[in-house]
Amino acid sequence: xxxxxxxxxxxxxxxxxxxxxxxxxxxxxxxxxxxxxxxxxxxxxxxxxxxxxxxxxxxxxxxxxxxxxxxxxxxxxxxxxxxxxxxxxxxxxxxxxxxxxxxxxxxxxxxxxxxxxxxxxxxxxxxxxxxxxxxxxxxxxxxxxxxxxxxxxxxxxxxxxxxxxxxxxxxxxxxxxxxxxxxxxxxxxxxxxxxxxxxxxxxxxxxxxxxxxxxxxxxxxxxxxxxxxxxxxxxxxxxxxxxxxxxxxxxxxxxxxxxxxxxxxxxxxxxxxxxxxxxxxxxxxxxxxxxxxxxxxxxxxxxxxxxxxxxxxxxxxxxxxxxxxxxxxxxxxxxxxxxxxxxxxxxxxxxxxxxxxxxxxxxxxxxxxxxxxxxxxxxxxxxxxxxxxxxxxxxxxxxxxxxxxxxxxxxxxxxxxxxxxxxxxxxxxxxxxxxxxxxxxxxxxxxxxxxxxxxxxxxxxxxxxxxxxxxxxxxxxxxxxxxxxxxxxxxxxxxxxxxxxxxxxxxxxxxxxxxxxxxxxxxxxxxxxxxxxxxxxxxxxxxxxxxxxxxxxxxxxxxxxxxxxxxxxxxxxxxxxxxxxxxxxxxxxxxxxxxxxxxxxxxxxxxxxxxxxxxxxxxxxxxxxxxxxxxxxxxxxxxxxxxxxx
Numbered sequence: 148x149x150x151x152x153x154x155x156x157x158x159x160x161x162x163x164x165x166x167x168x169x170x171x172x173x174x175x176x177x178x179x180x181x182x183x184x185x186x187x188x189x190x191x192x193x194x195x196x197x198x199x200x201x202x203x204x205x206x207x208x209x210x211x212x213x214x215x216x217x218x219x220x221x222x223x224x225x226x227x228x229x230x231x232x233x234x235x236x237x238x239x240x241x242x243x244x245x246x247x248x249x250x251x252x253x254x255x256x257x258x259x260x261x262x263x264x265x266x267x268x269x270x271x272x273x274x275x276x277x278x279x280x281x282x283x284x285x286x287x288x289x290x291x292x293x294x295x296x297x298x299x300x301x302x303x304x305x306x307x308x309x310x311x312x313x314x315x316x317x318x319x320x321x322x323x324x325x326x327x328x329x330x331x332x333x334x335x336x337x338x339x340x341x342x343x344x345x346x347x348x349x350x351x352x353x354x355x356x357x358x359x360x361x362x363x364x365x366x367x368x369x370x371x372x373x374x375x376x377x378x379x380x381x382x383x384x385x386x387x388x389x390x391x392x393x394x395x396x397x398x399x400x401x402x403x404x405x406x407x408x409x410x411x412x413x414x415x416x417x418x419x420x421x422x423x424x425x426x427x428x429x430x431x432x433x434x435x436x437x438x439x440x441x442x443x444x445x446x447x448x449x450x451x452x453x454x455x456x457x458x459x460x461x462x463x464x465x466x467x468x469x470x471x472x473x474x475x476x477x478x479x480x481x482x483x484x485x486x487x488x489x490x491x492x493x494x495x496x497x498x499x500x501x502x503x504x505x506x507x508x509x510x511x512x513x514x515x516x517x518x519x520x521x522x523x524x525x526x527x528x529x530x531x532x533x534x535x536x537x538x539x540x541x542x543x544x545x546x547x548x549x550x551x552x553x554x555x556x557x558x559x560x561x562x563x564x565x566x567x568x569x570x571x572x573x574x575x576x577x578x579x580x581x582x583x584x585x586x587x588x589x590x591x592x593x594x595x596x597x598x599x600x601x602x603x604x605x606x607x608x609x610x611x612x613x614x615x616x617x618x619x620x621x622x623x624x625x626x627x628x629x630x631x632x633x634x635x636x637x638x639x640x641x642x643x644x645x646x647x648x649x650x651x652x653x654x655x656x657x658x659x660x661x662x663x664x665x666x667x668x669x670x671x672x673x674x675x676x677x678x679x680x681x682x683x684x685x686x687x688x689x690x691x692x693x694x695x696x697x698x699x700x701x702x703x704x705x706x707x708x709x710x711x712x713x714x715x716x717x718x719x720x721x722x723x724x725x726x727x728x729x730x731x732x733x734x735x736x737x738x739x740x741x742x743x744x745x746x747x748x749x750x751x752x753x754x755x756x757x758x759x760x761x762x763x764x765x766x767x768x769x770x771x772x773x774x775x776x777x778x779x780x781x782x783x784x785x786x787x788x789x790x791x792x793x
Contacts, residue, residue: 231707423681516604721774
């Protein structure tokens with residue numbers, strides 16, 4: 148029964164005037180179980196014929212059938228499947244992968260067959276032991292002699308059965324003793340029923356075959372049969388009986404394993420490739436953390452002005468020159484607003500600048516007349532003593548609460564000034580409380596501030612019933628914008644016209660949040676540029692890697708790797724490099740943040756889980772996007788061209 152049939156096979160190389168006719172109308176049939184030697188001088192076309200036989204190359208014209216199936220009608224993946232299940236290659240230069248052990252090299256074809264790791268290793272170990280390499284299972288190629296490497300190559304050829312063994316100058320790189328041992332193994336394979344096709348220029352080696360075909364100048368000039376002995380197939384490997392999902396899963400896991408092998412085999416190159424991703428991810432995460440910290444700090448300062456509060460001032464707005472002379476706001480306005488359901492508290496404010504006298508101190512201070520709710524509305528906390536009560540407001544009590552600046556200035560030698568009497572604008576006031584230090588930047592944090600009941604400020608100090616402003620606190624469950632609109636309508640109705648303006652801290656808050664978010668976005672966008680640069684670096688290095696590993700790709704294709712397998716492996720490598728770079732970048736950013744927060748008391752970086760996850764997703768996406776082109780280039784290589792690469 149014929150396993151191989153050539154009819155009018157022609158092969159040309161080159162184009163135009165450089166076109167060379169390498170194989171010329173080759174007709175050839177090979178029986179199943181035969182041992183054929185193809186002999187000829189260098190340049191005769193025997194290696195080209197071998198490459199076409201092994202589906203590593205395609206003829207320019209003619210018909211090639213294997214087991215009666217036309218090879219010319221097969222796609223790339225079908226040819227890869229044929230190489231995986233039918234052919235076993237024994238190369239002159241062994242073509243072992245240098246970063247894999249003998250066992251892993253021998254077992255490699257079964258990866259593309261979909262055999263699980265345990266089954267692969269059992270079969271590989273048995274094949275290597277049969278070839279007297281049982282003690283070399285974990286040795287890498289550079290730890291083996293030429294003869295031992297060739298035997299590993301033979302084990303690899305037999306891994307998936309090797310129905311047809313294609314041996315290209317199998318003894319060409321060996322000493323005579325090792326060559327004889329290899330020929331004994333090949334003859335033994337013939338006796339076990341394998342179809343053996345051997346290419347050689349050595350007539351002594353060819354004489355050991357059952358049939359000798361001599362080729363010269365691309366034509367068969369002699370076809371001599373020495374023996375008609377055809378041996379039946381005595382052993383056949385176990386058929387892989389797994390569903391498609393399991394096969395794809397095994398292939399993916401093996402691609403992942405091989406990718407990790409490749410990355411670890413080139414640690415420095417992999418690290419340099421990751422560097423752009425590491426810097427990019429660290430920059431993005433750190434910038435977002437700094438932006439979060441800045442926003443939080445600003446929000447803290449705004450909240451110190453009072454959470455969800457609205458300040459009402461006379462006039463048309465800041466810059467109104469008449470505002471100081473407008474006296475339209477009244478205490479009754481504050482009382483009216485405090486009765487509204489959506490208002491928690493409302494306090495009138497009276498501002499007075501004047502002279503503060505205590506003992507031998509005389510200095511300028513700022514006093515604000517407020518209601519008892521003011522401290523809660525504005526978020527002011529008491530460090531010592533207490534605040535004044537509603538009763539003291541009603542009774543126009545001569546009491547005062549001072550800030551930490553005032554305490555330090557006039558009570559530096561008195562740790563407990565509660566109960567002391569101070570003079571403000573010639574009016575005596577009793578100190579009943581001291582507020583905590585104001586850490587927020589601004590004029591209020593540097594000025595000496597005093598607070599007294601607004602009634603006291605109005606009637607005892609100013610001598611009028613005018614107020615400067617009203618501060619209201621809106622209920623937490625109420626939209627402050629809606630509340631502001633309602634207050635405007637009510638006060639306009641009370642006054643008969645709009646002779647006031649409002650400052651909504653929530654509006655300020657939203658504006659600041661919007662501004663800081665915009666700044667974070669702009670700065671993060673700049674940091675993303677470094678990520679893109681890192682991605683381009685990954686692509687360039689992967690393209691170089693494809694060039695460097697072209698021969699490896701050819702070997703994998705020769706033993707059955709499909710385009711998808713090669714694409715998957717190189718794509719996984721790119722994604723792994725970017726993902727590991729992403730984790731290292733996040734770790735670097737967290738380390739920088741820890742150092743920054745350790746030495747900075749006032750301001751600390753705030754890391755966002757969302758930004759970290761997004762950074763890792765971005766690094767993975769970069770691996771896929773920038774790794775795809777090199778991976779596609781690798782998968783599109785022609786097996787014979789890749790094998791010929793040095």
